[in-house]
Each structure stands twice: as structure tokens, then as C-alpha cells.
Amino acid sequence: MGAAEAAALIPAGATVGMSGFTGSGHPKAVPQALAARIEAEHAAGRPFKVNVWTGASTSPELDGALAKVGGIAQRLPFQSDPLCRQRINAGEIDYVDIHLSHVAQQAWFGFLGPLDVAVVEVLGILPDGRLIPSASVGNNKTWLDIAQHVILEVNTLPPRELEGMHDIYYGTAIPPRRKPIHLEHATERIGEPYLRVDPAKVIAVVPTHHADRHTAFAKPDADSRAIAGHIIDFLAHEVQKGRLPKNMLPLQSGVGNVANAVLAGLLDGPFEELLGFSEVLQDGMLELIRTGKMRAASATAISLSPEAMREFTERIDFYRERIVLRSQQISNHPELVRRLGVIAMNAMIEADIYGNVNSTHLMGSAMMNGIGGSGDFARNGYLSFFVTPSTAKGGSISCIVPMVSHVDHTEHDTQIIVTEQGLADLRGLSPRQRAQVVIDRCAHPDWRPLLQDYFDRARRSGGAQHTPHLLGEALTWHQRWLDTGSMRP
Known part of the structure; x- marks a missing residue:
């Protein structure tokens, strides 16, 4: 379906786990469609905000778009968007600043509350339902695992050769069932190349063809x-x-x-x-x-x-x-x-x-x-x-x-x-x-x-x-x- 149809499936007050880490691998279409919907709801006098969880910072097309229309109630665990920052410091967004390694485990422990919808960018869906991850992994595995509903953005623009570059580890567990993570070398592979999702949870698949935000770095001074x-x-x-x-x-x-x-x-x-x-x-x-x-x-x-x-x-x-x-x-x-x-x-x-x-x-x-x-x-x-x-x-x-x-x-x-x-x-x-x-x-x-x-x-x-x-x-x-x-x- 289209992005607007998918965004219509996200209710006011929902907690939404978005993919994305430092401007890469974030959903491109659904956040902007959701921002447009929120703006229309506000114009009609109806309150509408969502809680936004991600891997880290995203881009103006996600954090900026939702912050601009006053659509974010809570944000975690990291951001770098000027509009989002402005609303945080004005006391309009409840910002929960968390060590990045703690986010997934706190979500699994139930400390952060339920996750209603995951919106995750992938590069493709295999015939058996496995997902080809995009240019970032972040917290995507956790969002797909614990969300009640899932919206997938399938982005056909990034190079398909990214397939196979990922190592998704499914061996983590909640105490007291935890075991040591058997990684002994920096680039050792201990998982699998694909993400998993229960197909019964997928409520929308949105095709996109958009690049990540690539920011030029200043020359070292x-x-x-x-x-x-x-x-x-x-x-x-x-x-x-x-x-x-x-x-x-x-x-x-x-x-x-x-x-x-x-x-x-x-x-x-x-x-x-x-x-x-x-x-x-x-x-x-x-x-x-x-x-x-x-x-x-x-x-x-x-x-x-x-x-x-x-x-x-x-x-x-x-x-x-x-x-x-x-x-x-x-x-x-x-x-x-x-x-x-x-x-x-x-x-x-x-x-x-x-x-x-x-x-x-x-x-x-x-x-x-x-x-x-x-x-x-x-x-x-x-x-x-x-x-x-x-x-x-x-x-x-x-x-x-x-x-x-x-x-x-x-x-x-x-x-x-x-x-x-x-x-x-x-x-x-x-x-x-x-x-x-x-x-x-x-x-x-x-x-x-x-x-x-x-x-x-x-x-x-x-x-x-x-x-x-x-x-x-x-x-x-x-x-x-x-x-x-x-x-x-």
C-alpha cells in the first residue's frame, strides 16, 4: 500500500519503533505521511502525538518532520535534529536519553512499556519471509520481535549488494537465561544475514525508492x-x-x-x-x-x-x-x-x-x-x-x-x-x-x-x-x- 494508507494504521498515542541510525536505514515515506496526517488532525482541533523510538539519530525526514508538526510526545534514545532539539529544550518532548547498548534490553525487560508499531526499512523480502536489512541495523531486530504490528518500507534504491553484509545475532536472552556472547574477534560472524519477522504481524508493505541522507563532513581544521x-x-x-x-x-x-x-x-x-x-x-x-x-x-x-x-x-x-x-x-x-x-x-x-x-x-x-x-x-x-x-x-x-x-x-x-x-x-x-x-x-x-x-x-x-x-x-x-x-x- 501507499505511505498515507500505512500511516493511517498508526493510532494517536501509539509508541512507534522506527529503524534508522545516524541518518541511514530510516523509513523514508511513512514518517512524512504520518507527519502530514498529524498536521491535518491538529488543524481539525484533534490532539495527535506518538512516542518515537529509534536506533539513534535519524534525519529531517523523520525526526524533523514529526517535530515540526508537534507530533512527538516521547523520544528515545538519541537525536540530533535541530527542530527536535528545540522542542526537547522547550519541554514539549519528553526525551529519554539512554546508553545505546541499553535500549534493546530495557525494551525486552518491559521497562519502557509496550511497542505498538514498528516501521522498519528493508531492502527486500525473501520468499520465506526473511528480510534483507538496509544500511543500518540499529534496534531493528528488537522492534520486529516485540512490536504488536509491523510496517515494512521496502527501499529499492540502495545497492542490493548490501545483502550478506549483515550479521544478526538471535542468541540474546532475558536473565536468568542469558549466555555469554560467543564473539572473540572484531569481525567474526556469529549470527545470520537476515532479519526475521512474524508475517502475521505485518500490516503494511510500502515500496520506496529513496536515498539515505548523506551529509558532507567538513575538512579537518x-x-x-x-x-x-x-x-x-x-x-x-x-x-x-x-x-x-x-x-x-x-x-x-x-x-x-x-x-x-x-x-x-x-x-x-x-x-x-x-x-x-x-x-x-x-x-x-x-x-x-x-x-x-x-x-x-x-x-x-x-x-x-x-x-x-x-x-x-x-x-x-x-x-x-x-x-x-x-x-x-x-x-x-x-x-x-x-x-x-x-x-x-x-x-x-x-x-x-x-x-x-x-x-x-x-x-x-x-x-x-x-x-x-x-x-x-x-x-x-x-x-x-x-x-x-x-x-x-x-x-x-x-x-x-x-x-x-x-x-x-x-x-x-x-x-x-x-x-x-x-x-x-x-x-x-x-x-x-x-x-x-x-x-x-x-x-x-x-x-x-x-x-x-x-x-x-x-x-x-x-x-x-x-x-x-x-x-x-x-x-x-x-x-x-x-x-x-x-x-x-
Whole structure:
């Protein structure tokens, strides 16, 4: 049936599990038809909202379209759409920010409530009813398993050669029936190439022919290249010390320009035969595979720029042998991250002098995107880097502060902080030792004296000295920016 007919099958107040992860593999037609229906219902004076669950962020055609018409009541677990963000911060959408590895299990446990409808993009349906997954897997397996009803969008535009690139694992279970996940190598296959669905639950099949949203990445700037250089030098040092093998350990890289700059820096680095074990395969990792620097990679989604997507499509037979796409409950699973010894690299908004990291909130209250998978990898990785330029907003904000305005990753989960100024290795250091290293190596020179002054006065304050703070002053930097547009006193 058509998208409008399928959207008419979704009732007001329904919880809808959509496919999609970082702009790839999301349904293209039904969300827009649903948005049009919601807009018409609102114009007629009838309330209509739905709860939206996904794998991660999607695109303006899904999050943006539904947010624009005020059609989202609840959203989880991650988003990056400007309109959606605006409504979240206005208190119009209840946003549930969840570690990506936790979503499927919380849904299975029943913690999130029932899932009424799944809307999942696939590339095709086999004669026996199995489904060919698209460019992302995300939470699709779980949505298909637990939803009361299923709507399938069959997209004929992506290359059919994606078939066989996926590894869908059906061995997870709810406690106490859980068993170890028998994956011992980053690109090992432990499942099957197809998704399953009970045909009795399928209420609509909608044909589409639309591309994913491919966003061009900005070229790495000087700060990104400097951050990449610090990380690569550090990794070489760890190899020299015998704490890493020469081909390192599997790499995880978050989304964005800094992450791509680090991966681009590895092209000229001394490391060979690399492996990837990440959430998203972006341009930088694709380039490492293309040049032979990276042997193979595992992820839950492919999210490329238009240029990189053309390269991927033209040489898809080459990449099919070197890329595995899994469910995000496997790609982000703490058990596997710990076992494989993943080296994690993720962006942050700010860090404080003691190593606490804020990766989600601006000035303590405004949601940016969400925690995503950074916590899955940070707490469980063999090495974990958090990266950011040392300043923001033209230098009016220091990204190294006395106390973060929101905590996503505590000092106990933070190993290494990197800015363009330098790298602070916090492993094995007490809080006061960490503070001095962060100030000396990561803070911008314009802000370093102010941070040092705060730390010195906190140590002289007469209070407890394990983690010295001036509580009446610790968050005044953020308040000053809200009041004056600058953190400067």
C-alpha cells in the first residue's frame, strides 16, 4: 500500500519503533505521511502525538518532520535534529536519553512499556519471509520481535549488494537465561544475514525508492589535526611501552569531524592491519579500509558523505568482504567491548579539572544530542579518549572548567582527555594529580591562569583536600556565560 494508507494504521498515542541510525536505514515515506496526517488532525482541533523510538539519530525526514508538526510526545534514545532539539529544550518532548547498548534490553525487560508499531526499512523480502536489512541495523531486530504490528518500507534504491553484509545475532536472552556472547574477534560472524519477522504481524508493505541522507563532513581544521596528532603520538608511545600490540586493538570512533580527523591521521601513522569495532562506519574508517591500513570493520550503520557513498557503491564487492553490520545491542555490548579491548575515541562538550565529562548538555540544562554509545565504550574500553577543542564560541567558553555543569562520564570512567593544546593521561592519578595535569596540558593558555587560581584557592580553603572545590564558585563560569555571553570574570 501507499505511505498515507500505512500511516493511517498508526493510532494517536501509539509508541512507534522506527529503524534508522545516524541518518541511514530510516523509513523514508511513512514518517512524512504520518507527519502530514498529524498536521491535518491538529488543524481539525484533534490532539495527535506518538512516542518515537529509534536506533539513534535519524534525519529531517523523520525526526524533523514529526517535530515540526508537534507530533512527538516521547523520544528515545538519541537525536540530533535541530527542530527536535528545540522542542526537547522547550519541554514539549519528553526525551529519554539512554546508553545505546541499553535500549534493546530495557525494551525486552518491559521497562519502557509496550511497542505498538514498528516501521522498519528493508531492502527486500525473501520468499520465506526473511528480510534483507538496509544500511543500518540499529534496534531493528528488537522492534520486529516485540512490536504488536509491523510496517515494512521496502527501499529499492540502495545497492542490493548490501545483502550478506549483515550479521544478526538471535542468541540474546532475558536473565536468568542469558549466555555469554560467543564473539572473540572484531569481525567474526556469529549470527545470520537476515532479519526475521512474524508475517502475521505485518500490516503494511510500502515500496520506496529513496536515498539515505548523506551529509558532507567538513575538512579537518587545525584544532582537529592537532588533537589527532596527540592521540596518534600517544598510541605509538603505548606500542613502544609494550602496552599495545603493533597493530593496536579494535578502534571505536564517535561521529563528527574530530573523529574523522583522528582516523585520517592514522593513514599516515605507523600502524598496519587495523580493525574497527564501532557503532558507525564513517568516511575516515572507509578510507582506512580502502587503502589497506584497516583490515576489516564491524559497525551497526554506514553513514557516509556523498563522495564516500559513491566510492562505497562503486566498490561494494570489495567492501562486502571487509565490513560487518550488526544490531547495536551487539556493536555496543559492554561484554564485547571489554573482551576485545576496544580503543574508544569520543567527543565531549566539556571536562572539569578532575576528569568528569559532560557530553550532552549545554550550560547544564539544554540538551544537545544525547549520550549515544560513548558510555558503552568509555567505561569498558581498553583505552578511552574524550576529545574537544579547548574553547568554544570564539573563545568566550572554556571547555575545561572547574566543575562540569552536567555529568555523563564520571572521573572513574575517564582515562585520557585531549584538546588541541595537549593530552592528559589520567590513569593511576589521584584527583589533585589529575587536576594539575588537565590544567597544564589541556586548558587553553588564555584560561589556564584562571583554572590554576581556582585550584590553588580550593586547596588553601581549609576544606577537605581529596577533591578540593569552592562550591560557591564552581559553576559561576557557566552562570557568567548565561548572564554576559562570556565565562570571563
